[in-house]
Amino acid sequence: MASRPRSDRSDRSFTAETVAIGSELLIGGRSDSNSLFIAEVLGSLGIEVKFKSIVGDDRGDIVQVIETAVRRTDVVIMTGGLGPTVDDCTREAVAAATGRRLVRRKEALDGMTARLAQWGRVPNRGQLQQARIPSRAEVLPNPVGSAPGFALRWKGAWLVALPGVPGEMQAMMRGAVVPLLTARLLSSAEQPPQPISRLVFHTWGLPEADVDAKLRGLVPKRSLVELGLLASPMGVLVSLTAKGRCSADHRMLKTLTEEVRARLNDWIFAEGEDSMEAVVGRLLSERGLTIAVAESCTGGLITHRxxxxxxxxxxVDRGAVCYSNQAKIDLLGVPPDLIARYGAVSREVAAAMARGIRQQAAVSVGLSVTGIAGPGGGTETKPVGLVYIGLDGGEGDVLVKEFRFHGDRSVIKQRSSQAALDLLRRWLIERGR
Amino acid sequence: MASRPRSDRSDRSFTAETVAIGSELLIGGRSDSNSLFIAEVLGSLGIEVKFKSIVGDDRGDIVQVIETAVRRTDVVIMTGGLGPTVDDCTREAVAAATGRRLVRRKEALDGMTARLAQWGRVPNRGQLQQARIPSRAEVLPNPVGSAPGFALRWKGAWLVALPGVPGEMQAMMRGAVVPLLTARLLSSAEQPPQPISRLVFHTWGLPEADVDAKLRGLVPKRSLVELGLLASPMGVLVSLTAKGRCSADHRMLKTLTEEVRARLNDWIFAEGEDSMEAVVGRLLSERGLTIAVAESCTGGLITHRxxxxxxxxxxVDRGAVCYSNQAKIDLLGVPPDLIARYGAVSREVAAAMARGIRQQAAVSVGLSVTGIAGPGGGTETKPVGLVYIGLDGGEGDVLVKEFRFHGDRSVIKQRSSQAALDLLRRWLIERGR
Structure with a gap:
């Protein structure tokens, strides 16, 4: 099957590919977070990232990737491989792929020299190499670091090379790439494309299948709004994406947002960039309440969050991580005989911990967690993953909930912290201001 | 320029590409961690991952990526898009790319039915779709979930499809893909390839430029061993990779490993998969010591780690997160006038916190952190990023160190936790058993 042609300009839809360059990215140590930023910025221009590629510091392999990318998209944003060392071969690869020579460019050299002068330095031999740019390319100034980027048109696509350092890449995307694409690509469309809008809803407490069932039939067939679901130990993320073809999709997005909120209701704990800890923090602040946390199996994760x-x-007044029984007795005033009778992982001890930390810290709310994170320490009646969460709001009984989580030690800690903060969130909402 | 041919079999070098499928991976929410696991497993077989691709749930786009991948590598491992929903179109894309029909296969259906029966369920309509496999493909059983995978040879490459759920993918890589590639691909080489060896050294306390300077000239020119450096808030990671062409590289790797250890010495806190917290834990265990932690600006992160x-x-006996001054007084016995005189973020209070938690918990070592994580709370004399770390080992004075970190709140918390654990590590090593 032949490659699909790039989208016809007249439908005002533009596509992009990100290409992250660096051998480290192939074999571990770091995931490519630059591509998410680029997708967001391009999305705001109505340009959809359809492919992401990652390739090592190998000239031939980079040429391969460039050739594929320009065939299938309108905009190719490369990051990395522009540094001063011998490893860095993005410039050479672009020159080889496009059949252009590398030429030392005055504007590239001047920008770099000026920047280094600020730091009291002059360009060294490696840095002089960075001023060599494929002929007829546009030099993209780097306002943060020394390596300039560049952009050129080739085979009908825009090929852009930026440094891999996130701060430099971000400044250059905003300062140079957005203006360039706006003036030179988007202006070619009869009407500029609508930005790609993406709304995210974070849920906790429902399995993915149940979220799926609640949202069944939500998005009409043939709508260009896409519904996405993504499960993780911290809950199920729901996303709605409108791909910017026309404003009807964006009106649809608004309607669907209301519908998602109605169907998932208080299973949604946050939207967009918001987080559980920020939501809980706002609820506490609004009500003028203070909190202290007594943690056992979560080991400090709740207070950290x-x-x-x-x-x-x-x-936040304080947190007490009471790993030993003695710590529960000392710091929280849990009666030793309660631990002896029911065990440290029990409804009763969770309640005593929540009450103990609230009284000792003289705060509005005491939150407690006790459980078995594993891999050791489980028994038949109290298996790994058994967790009790207690909440003492100072009004009547302590609220205690039992959970049975699956996963490894780290996942059980994460899920327990999420369950504890969600219990607090629901209690704060119910309590009102 | 034409695509590069796949490597000639006689040089015993095999290459691979990973293809992660899922629209969510393009626009945010999650990075593709599966590919790192796959690169490691394939590397242990001597198969080098040269490219990684990420593509959305779009049949045409997936076909595009498959065609490119089989042209340039010997093994293509796809993850994701095998689920029961309409989004999932990896099966259809492989069928379309290879021109094969999808056939419901008895072994796929049987495996799935048996697995669901364990959970007291029968396959629903969506799940029945999962048993449809491209004709003549090998069914790869899924020992963990319901979706089977498959593998087929096409245009001289092995094309493998696995679920995107990490636990399922990992079990199938180990249980099905490794045996398949060993028997059907690697056996075709005159000599099996050497595994790709990668050694990782984690350092803390030296800027990247200083690590670079210490390692200058380490790897001889024309060696096939690659040196990599990667900086993060948790330190600088150094890697040595030998790409398995011949055993001389592996002997070289051994020599270089000794040299890296000699040059970086105790700046290296861990190697390989080991972590700072595990190293410190072993040192404490070996010496029969116990620990308690008093945290202010790190908010529980050290105890969590x-x-x-x-x-x-x-x-670990306990941790006290003392955000308020009163908590420092209550939980750690810090004298109120000490806080009044020197401020909560001071050398003196750090010392009192470390001593207080050690005495109160009756443990061998008390570790404390007090600082300003920002963004608010800084002054001219005590700016954001000023952090004091205290260590009381019960022998003489409390050890206190001052740090000035840069970064946002989260980075300052991370760096502070790393500095505190590294101080503990160095103290434990110096103390001896």
Whole structure:
């Protein structure tokens, strides 16, 4: 089967491919997070990333990838391989693929020299190589680092090369690539494309199959709005994406958003870039409440998450990670005979921990977790994954819930922290302001 | 330029491409971690992953990617798109690309039925679709989930389709793909290829430029061993990779490993899959020591990391996250006038916190952190990123170190936790058994 042709310009739809260059990306150590940023920026212009490629620092392999990419998309954004070392061969690969010579360009050299001068340095031999750009390419200035990027048209596509350092790539996408594509590609369309809109809903507590069932029939057939589901230990993420062909899709997106909210209701704990810990933090702040956490199996993860939010010191008073029984007795005032009678992992001890931390810290809410994260420590009656979560809001009984989680130690810790924060979230909403 | 031919079999070198399928992978929410696992497993067979591709749930786009991949590599491992929903179109794409029909296969159906029966269920309509496999493909049983995989030879390459769920993919790579490639691909080489060996060294405390300088001239020119450096908030990772062409490279790798260890010395805190928290845990266990942690700006992250290690309950007694001053007074016995005089973020309070938690928990070692994670709370004399770490080993004075970190709140928390655990590591090594 032949390659599919690029989209016809008249339908105002443009596609892109990201190409991450670096041998480290192939064999471990780091995932390619640059491509997500690029997809978002291009999406805001109405350009859809359809393919992502990752390739090592090998000139022949990079040429291969470039040739494939320009055949199937309108815009190819390469990141990495522009540094001063011998490994870096993106410039050479583009020159080889396009049959152009590398030429030292004055504007590239001037920008680099000016930048290095700010740091009291002059370009070294490796850096001088960075000013060599394929002939007739446009030089893209790098406002953050020394390596300039470049862009050129080839076989009907725009081929853009940027450094792999996230801060440099981001500044150049915003400062150089967006203006370039707007003026030179998007202006060729009869009407500029609509931005790609993506809405994300984060749910907790429903298995993926149940989320799927609740959303069945949501998106009308032939609609260009796409529904996506993604399960992880932290819950199921639901996304709606409108691919920017016409404004009707965007109106549809609005309607569907309301429908998703109605169908999933309070299983949704956050939307977009929002997080469980930020949501819980806002609810606590709005109500003027303070919190302290007593953790056993989660080992500090809940307090760590709560304190990831800027300004959390206003409502997080303290956390006690009570791994030993003695710590539960010392720090939380859990009666030793309660532990002896019911065991450290029990409804009763979870309740005593929540009450203990609330009273000791003199805060509004005490939250507790005790459980068996594994891999050791499980028994037939108390298996790995058994977790009790307690919440003492100072009004009547302590609320305690039992959970049975699956997964390895790290997953059980994650799920337990999510369940605890979600219990708190629901309690705060129900309590009202 | 034409596509490069696949490697000649006689040089015993085989190449691979991973293809991750799923629209979610293009636009956010998750990075493709499956490909790193696959690269490792294939590397152990001497098969080098040269390309990674990511493509959405679009049949035409998947066909495009398959055609490119089989042209340039010997083994193509696809993950995702084998589920029961309409989105899932990997089966259809492979059928379309190879011109084969999809046939419901008894062995696929039987395996799935048996698995679902264990859960007390029968296959539904969507799941029955999962038993449809391209004709003449080999069915790869899924020992963990319901979706079977498959493998077929096409245009001289092996094309393998696996589910995207990491646990299922991993079990099938080990249980089905490795035996298949060993018997049907590697046996075709005159000599089986050498495994790709990759050694990783994790360093903390040296900037990337200093690591680079220390390793200059390490790898001889024209050697097939590759040196890689990768900086992150948790330190600089150094890797040596030998690509399995001949045993001389592997002897070289051994020599270079010794040389890296000699040059970087105790800046290396762990090697391979080992982690800072596991290293520190082993050092504590070997010495029969116990630990308690008093955290302020790290908010529980240090205790969370220590308790990620299975069996850590043997040496982690407790952690106290003292966000408020009152918590420092209550839980750690820090004198209020010390806080008033020097401030909560000070050398003196760090020392009092470490001593306080050690005495209160009656453990061997007390570790403390106090600092300003930002974005608010900084002053001219005490800026965001100022962090004090204290260690009380019960012998003489409390050890306190000052750090000035850069980055956002999350990065400062990460760096502080790494610095604290590294201080503990160095102290434990120096102390001896």
């Amino acid at each position: 709560l304190t990831q939010v800027p300004g959390s010191s206003a409502y | 220590l308790t990620q290690v299975p069996g850590s309950s043997a040496y």
